Amino acid sequence: MARMKFLCDVERCINCNGCVIACKQGNNIPVGINRRRVVAINEGRPGERSVSISCMHCSDAPCIAVCPVKAIYQREDGIVLVNKDICIGCGYCFMACPFGAPQFPSGQVFGARGAMDKCTFCAGGPVETFSEKERKLYGQNRIAEGKPPLCAAMCSTKALLAGDADVISDIYRKRAFQRGGGAGAWGWDKAYKGR
């Protein structure tokens, strides 16, 4: 059985925010809600890296564990979703999440009842698939269409990988192997200072 995962290859991520825009535009997310964001570290200095972060769809998700109304659940393929009809918007999941994934809008489509919003892996939500209600509350259901999430599909350098963990880890393993002793290998700087 597949387990869906994101993997951001930091050697490839160029901080272009294409994933963020694809997510927002494609799912019609209100301004101020960030299902996904790109974080830069060491900006402007050698060693600068950026990484695209969203809900990680954790295997043992802390948000599920703490939710007092059991609004958050995990699909068999590992995708963690929230039922917005049940969510009371208390914010416990926000406290528990190590990645700041849960978002709490107000007064707009997604936040009509103050419910929590987060990355759905473009898998819609717990209502009828492809229904108007699903699109409005959760956004697109690309998984049901057999497509990868918008963010990974639009990634300009294919840094952001999404899908079956076995498949994407294999892609990443091949890349790491090809990079070999050159670009990005751990310890390269120390072993071959100045080359």
Add this chain to the structure above:
Amino acid sequence: MIGSNAAEAHPVAMQHVLYAKEVNNAPIIVVDPRFTRLAAKATDYVRIRPGTDTAFVMGLINQIVSRDWYDKEFVRTRVAGFPEMCKVASHYTPEVVEDITGVPASEVVRIAKLMATHRPGTVVWCMGGTQHSIGSSNTRAFCILQLVLGNMGKAGGGTNIFRGHDNVQGATDMCVLSHSLPGYYGIKDGSWKHWCQVWDVDYEWIKSRFHSKEYMNKKGFTLARWYEGVNQDDKINQYTPIKALIQWGCAGNSNSQMFKAAKAMNKLELVVIVDPFAPAMCEWGDKDNIYLLPCSSQYETSGSLTSTSRQFQWRFKVVDPVYESKDDYEIMAELVKRLGFADKFYKNIKKIPEDITREICKGTLTIGYNGALPERIKKHTLNWHTFDIDTLQAKGGPCDGEYYGLPWPCWTETHPGTPILYDISKPVAKGGLPFRARFGTKITYYDGRTENLLAAEGVANPGSQVKGGYPEFKDIVPGTNWKTDLSQKTIKEAIKRGMAPFGNARARCVVWTFPDQVPVHREPVHSPRPDLIAKYPTYEDKPDQYRVYTRFKSEQDPELVKKFPFVIITGRMVEHMGGGAETRSNKYLSELQPKVYAEINERTANNLGIRNGQMVWIESPEGGRIKVMAKVTDRVDEHTIFLPYHFAGQFEGKSMVDKYPEGLAPYAVGEPANIVTNYGYDIITQIQATKDGLCNVKPA
């Protein structure tokens, strides 16, 4: 990659750059005054002082030649003016380069060796290379570097200039410029006659439309300095000031010293802006002389385009134009109709846009557009999946054996296109080419040496009837040459004989019509190094450069740096595009990059008492000033200030939002960086020098 920040300006092309790094283990050498997001992905980063590219590259060439790392056979057979060039390059020792550019001498040697030991290599540049008073020398130095390394005409080699959008190459080929008719034909009498024949328009009638014959052959104003034709702050060489302006798909805030362009708006009798979004120019006028015509976006029309790699593609329409907008063809047709000469120019144009492409193909023989007919372009675009991703060649299918997008020159209706320029390993009929015999067959240089400009004996494409250099084809049809023979018999004859219509010559390192015959360093017009101004002064003033007096020497003041101690450079951010009218009107992009900022080095900021996020004034020597937020960062060094140039909606501290037509003001507003970019233009092209001016910074 020099003067390019592809990670922000060309994110999709980064796939290929990263592929080279990861799979081929290619060193990615980034040369830039700023530690860009591209530099973050580089294996080697070289920080140079803005405007010193030529000195750095000539330094590399000097190392490659003097250490015997150059491609001797390539130089012997296919390069001209090599000894003259070497003599000039020998001045740029690593120590001299260090003094001019700030790059440590040992780095100059190391990078030269890196280039020499990793062949083939490619050189990528963008506006960081071109927008200087010596921009034309910079680009020539980049090409000479590739010649001495023998990196031309090879897969993985060449000079790859990343263009600003998908059809910049196409726009360039159409010569939307003041000094050439489409297809680089120039504006001599013969050029006009050629195009009159293509359009089927009487030459004498065209002539009668000009103020006098002189203006038919006189280079016009450029995009960089059109406003001088209105303001006349510098003396103009035209019988009248400019009275009307049509600005089509151009934001205005991309003009250096933009406040001067803004001033011109009130002096013009008529301004017409054609754009899908309201660009910066809409804010500037106080008079009722501006008309904004809404045109459709690229998704609401169709047509051919030409990419950076000279490949044609057909863009199919997705939806009809929304609201009252019209596509560019319709606006142009209506304009021509009202001007009263539609009957003359639409003789060949029945079906739009296919017949327009067909007419362009018919006339543009210089670069072999003639084989890229609309049917062929569409066939390629619709069958893109049948092409090999590495060789670009179709394997079977309807385009079997052709190269994707028929990269020009595509000499005949059956030619497969030329995927790599100047590649002599393939027959011309199969996409090979020698260097063009563009500049005669023989030259005597300034040092008295005479050289044959044709390629050496034995160097020609396979199957060529002449096994060596040969001049261009002419008089196959009497009185014409390969680029003016509209019957295309000359081109076909050349291909039949296995030869290139434009001849087989050497690439030249010496350009005898330029003020610097071999590229040399000259200090920017506004230089931060008074000591180097004396040693490497700029050019003499040019009294009539594209119809306007352009100052060089008289503008170069060694004292200027005392009042304006920082170098100002501008560039792109990934979220916004050009003048930003479109992207700043997108709520999501505006959310990501809502504000303009100035990048200031931490040390400089602390010395000036500026904190991160604080507002500062940036002042230019020309009198422009902007109020922007300080972003304290190590991206720039302590002498340099960086500004993204996409913003508008604020002008020298004043909000301009209420100047937009109702509902059209963009979400993200800010000061245009180009209010503070400096005077300074390239000696040949007059491109604005926005990457090496001076400025002052103080807390607001």
